[in-house]
Amino acid sequence: MSATRQPHMGVRTLVLGIDIGTTFSGISYSILEPGQVPIIKSITRFPGQQEVGGDSKIPTAIYYDKAGIIRAEGASTALPTSVEQAGEEEWQYARWFKLHLRPPNTEGPEIPPLPHRMSVISVFSDFLRYLFDCAKTFIEETHPGGAALWRSMEDSRSIELVITHPNGWEGKQQNQLRDAAVVAGLSLITSDDAGHGRLRFVTEGEASLHFCIENGLMTEAIARGRGVVIVDAGGGTVDVSTYRLNRSLNESGKYEEIAPPQCLFQGSVFVTQRAYQWIEAHLAGSKFTEDVGNIAENFDTTGKLSFQGDEETVSVKFGRPGDNDPRLNIRSGMLKIPGAQVRAFFEPSISAIVAAVRDQCVSAHPIPVASVFLVGGFAANNWLFAQLQSRLEFLGVELARPDTHVNKAVADGAVSFCIDHHVSARVARFTYGVVCSQPYNPANFEHAARASKRYKGVTGLWMVPGAFDTLLKKGVQVHETTEFRSGYYRRDKDPGNLRRIEVEVLNYRGQAGDPRWVDAEQENYQIVCRVEADTRRLVKRRSDYYELQFDVVLSFGLTELKAQVAWKEQGVEKRGAAQIVY
Structure with missing residues (x-):
């Protein structure tokens, strides 16, 4: 329990932290009682678990039958009876479905397809419902008066959910997760503003810091x-992600993000994917080609975990004692993979992590980085830890990892994020802005170069389209109360065209420090969202046209993007709700 955590001062509330990982998932929770210091606990009992003591992580997997009906979820998918029945009845296996939500143009492994006629939202909603039901059952069975406790939480609308997601996910992915929670029918998570307010998001990096x-x-x-x-x-x-403790913010101190966070698609499934590709090529044309999937699966659960170094040969059991082929290094039903080859499976992931840590240290300058904490399920791999420890030593940083429970860091941290709120500032991963037009100036070489694109506005002035108006630059530290705004105007002969605005917010992912024109690097600009607002009351009549003047106000400092539209009425600023559409 956090030494600085204070007693809860609000109403009784249940906070659920849900970590849906690519391969494993977990749930943590805290029952906030007035006047008591909150304690974070894990759900350690799930249907189908074979270990008596249970575990805080279960497979992120679902079996559907041919009709699309759920037949097994989570830990139950690993039961021999489920696996056998799935093969006999040709069930569809949904796994790694989290990666179907990843942003477009993102590198990643080949993702297993979703079950026939199912969307990623529907699969996510099914798994969210399963996890939520597991949490309900666990709390009802383990807490005194648990059923009455849960019922009172539902009746008083006092259940809050925190869902974690990778650093690289943004508003669109958060919106998809929210849709999945609504479709799942989770208690109190509805499609209205009140329901949205009971669901929060936090990046896996920030949740891990809290852990x-x-x-x-x-x-x-x-x-x-x-x-x-x-x-x-x-x-x-x-x-x-990189943070520092800033005690100047208040007496207890808050953490600030000091470098743009990164998201690498180099987790443990990549190691297995590279092993699969090698095994497939190694056994091509032999009688063992049908065993490739089974060998890769066994490597994932045994050989990958036990690997110690180049000098070691990793033996992966897959067949009968009579299965032998010296040319393929198969003896007694085991494929022997040279240590140097296994190291090659790990190397891209290790190199990418080292490079990312180096980038973080550079971005954090002049603040020196002292430590690196390794958490998560892949962190338990001793070869990964040893290699990172050796290579990061040259950067002058010390690598450490928790001695236990590295696989429940994100779920615990999600609950801590909600009740402790240790982070007060975050760093922009990209440059954000809005595309607009500028009055044409032939003396401006950038305008002259775009003379063929100019158009005549309703006032008779020539305008140049495609200018990028920056709202927030990459690398800028943003506090939660910081707002970014820029003023715009629109003119039209028809006032009906000005009664509602739609402003597209873009991010720039290139290397230019001051991006100015979208057509210069069109491939590096991506639409983040549209900000929509009712502006009928803001339309003004001019001589022979109508005009609308407004500011777009964005808040980037929270874990979700917020937007408003502002305008002046008799010298006084007014604000209106703006809807963000992804």
Whole structure:
């Protein structure tokens, strides 16, 4: 329990932290009782678990039958009876479905297809419902008067959900997760504003920071204000974030993000994917080609975990003792993979993590980075840890990992994010702005170069389209109360065209420090969202046209993007609600 956590001062509330990972998922929770210091606990009992003591993680997987009916979920998918029946009845296996939500143009492994005629939203909603039901059953069975406790939480609308997601996900992915929660029919998560307010999001990197603080992993160097890099190494993604403790913000101190966070698609499934490709090529044309999937699966659960170094040959059992082929290194039903080859399976992931940590240290300058904390399910791999420890030593940083429970860091951290709120500032990953037109100036060489694109506005002035008006630059530290705004106007002969505005917010992902024109690097601009608002009351009549003047006000400092439209009435600023559409 956090040493600085204060007693809860509000009403009784249940906070559920849900971590849907690529390969494994978990749930943590805290029942906030007035006047008591909150304690974070894990759900450790799920249907189908074979271990008596249970575990805080279960497979992120669902079996559907041919009719699309759920037949097994989570831990139940690993039961021998489920696997056997799935083969006999040709059930559809949904796994790695989290990666179907990843942003477009993102590198990643080949993703298993979704079950026939099912969308990623429907699969996510099914799994969210399963996790929510598991949490309900666990709390009802383990807490005194648990059924009455849960019922009172539902009746008083006092259940809050925090869902984690990779650092690289943005508003569109959050919106899809919210849609999945609504479709799942989770208690109190409805499609209205009140329902939306009971669901929050946090990046896996920030959730992992909260876990490290919660478990007392912060060092003296961090207490003195030096930076700490959090590496959350999971099944699909590796999320890398850097923070420092700033005690000047208040007496207890808050953490600030000091470098743009990164999201690497280099998690543990990538190691297995590279192993699969090698095994497939190695056994091509042999009688063992049908065993490729089984060998790769066994490598994932045994050989990958036990690997110690180049000199070691990894033996993966897959067949009968009589299965032998010396040419293919198959003896007694085992494929022997040279250690140097296994190292090659790991190398791209290790190199990418080291490069990301180096980038974080550079971006954090002049604040020195003292420590790197490795958490997440992939962090338990001893070869990964040993290699990172050796290579990061040259950067002058110390690598550490929790001695236990690295696989529940994100779920615990999600709950801590809600009740502790340790982070007060975040760093923009990209440059954000709006496309607009500028009055044509032939003396401006950028305008002259675009003379063929100019058009005549309703006032008779020539205008140049495609200018990028920056609202927020990449790398800028943003506090939660910071707003970014820019003023715009629109003119039209028909006032009906000005009664509602739609402003597209774009981000720029290129290398230019001051991007100015969209046509210069069109491939590096992506639409983040549209800000929509009712502006009928703002339309003004001019001589022979109508005009609309307004500011777009954006808040980037929270874990979700917020927007408003502002205008002046008799010198007084007014604000209206703006809807963000993805």
